[in-house]
Amino acid sequence: NAGVTQTPKFQVLKTGQSMTLQCAQDMNHNSMYWYRQDPGMGLRLIYYSASEGTTDKGEVPNGYNVSRLNKREFSLRLESAAPSQTSVYFCASSEINEQYFGPGTRLTVT
């Protein structure tokens, strides 16, 4: 089992560029999440998906969109990147509340 995988590991964007962060899990979990982690601020929920075909906003959804492509995959899209979106992004999946995290994507927007 690979668990939760994320691509890419690192990315540098210019302001205004777009990109999609990919996440996949092989644990057959129903729920998947996207968080961002900034220094001194813990993890903040961007979007989550309770099951295939459903998505909901979290605490900080502005500037992001998501797609739950199937049960395995949950992608996060930045349509027009801004320097405030420089962060480390974590994907997670869960079954009955226990969450499993991917290794993260370090994104820098210049």
Next chain:
Amino acid sequence: AQSVTQPDIHITVSEGASLELRCNYSYGATPYLFWYVQSPGQGLQLLLKYFSGDTLVQGIKGFEAEFKRSQSSFNLRKPSVHWSDAAEYFCAVSNTNAGKSTFGDGTTLTVKP
């Protein structure tokens, strides 16, 4: 709304000393509580969790935590810290609806030789 407070941003302990990391939560019903550890450049790993039953829960790597409803606390403890325990620790609370968790801001643990 649920919330988590980790009062200590940074803690330094000597190797072999005992450790206690504090966590206070705010939640209307019986919470689901978690402690996660994050090593530099890594994702989060679950140390332990409390759902119900015995209020003292054992986790991996020799950690334990005690749920105290009267104090709204879920403090993490370890009797003897190892240098490899240096990391950032996150407390989290979850509801029963889709498993959304709210995380504290984290406590960074430094271990002195």
